[in-house]
Amino acid sequence: MPEVIFPGPEGRLEGRFAPAPRPRAPVAMILHPHPSAGGTMNNRIVQELYKTFQRRGFATLRFNFRGVGKSQGVFDNGIGELSDAASALDWVQSFHPEASSTWVAGAGFGAWIGMQLLMRRPEIRGFISIAPPANLFDFTFLAPCPSSGIIIQGENDEVVTPGSVQKLVDKLRTQKHITIHHDTIPKANHFFEHEMPELMGSVDKYLDMRLDPRSPIK
Numbered sequence: 001m002p003e004v005i006f007p008g009p010e011g012r013l014e015g016r017f018a019p020a021p022r023p024r025a026p027v028a029m030i031l032h033p034h035p036s037a038g039g040t041m042n043n044r045i046v047q048e049l050y051k052t053f054q055r056r057g058f059a060t061l062r063f064n065f066r067g068v069g070k071s072q073g074v075f076d077n078g079i080g081e082l083s084d085a086a087s088a089l090d091w092v093q094s095f096h097p098e099a100s101s102t103w104v105a106g107a108g109f110g111a112w113i114g115m116q117l118l119m120r121r122p123e124i125r126g127f128i129s130i131a132p133p134a135n136l137f138d139f140t141f142l143a144p145c146p147s148s149g150i151i152i153q154g155e156n157d158e159v160v161t162p163g164s165v166q167k168l169v170d171k172l173r174t175q176k177h178i179t180i181h182h183d184t185i186p187k188a189n190h191f192f193e194h195e196m197p198e199l200m201g202s203v204d205k206y207l208d209m210r211l212d213p214r215s216p217i218k
Contacts, residue, residue: 003016008072008087011072013087016063017092018050020096025057027089027092028053028058029063029085029088030046030060030061030104033110035109040068041068046110049128050062052203053103056207061091063088078137085114101125105129105130107131108159109137111131111133115145125218126147127149129151130151131159135161136159150203152182154195155184155186160190165182183206
């Protein structure tokens with residue numbers, strides 16, 4: 001799990017990178033929760049997502065947005081953080097230009113940034129959004145959402161209201177050519193403190209289905 005420093009729009013960005021074990025391996029990037037709430041690339045959910053993709057043979061990157069940890073710059077309310085994510089994906093792709101597919105995963109604020117990145121980067125074929133803050137941020141940019149993915153929510157989330165996420169899911173499901181999965185984890189709060197096995201079980205079940213060569217979702 002080597003530490004990496006790579007160029008971002010406002011200076012250096014700090015990350016952890018697991019290189020691909022084989023040529024043409026897929027690429028995954030993991031985005032962390034809101035910096036003002038203590039979100040970093042060492043967030044527990046971010047680390048578990050990182051390990052899951054790494055185990056599956058992805059070239060996997062997690063990194064700190066600007067102003068977090070050793071990453072330079074200051075918080076920019078999502079605008080600059082989206083640019084950070086685009087630069088980070090550029091950096092990974094510079095090592096893996098022949099990647100077979102690209103995935104983005106995020107938690108909270110990171111899910112919001114990741115879903116914006118979908119709109120800019122047509123090579124992203126799948127996403128995992130955990131507790132996307134549909135009651136706090138505008139998701140109307142997903143018009144239409146270009147990729148299939150899964151949205152996972154805690155039943156007792158005290159930050160992101162489950163009803164707002166259900167509305168987002170319902171809206172995305174009206175769109176053609178994509179398939180949106182939605183899981184609600186019973187008893188889980190915003191941080192999935194006691195339900196991490198259930199959360200990652202949902203992620204793994206979805207990835208098993210999507211990464212199967214016979215999957216109907218491409």
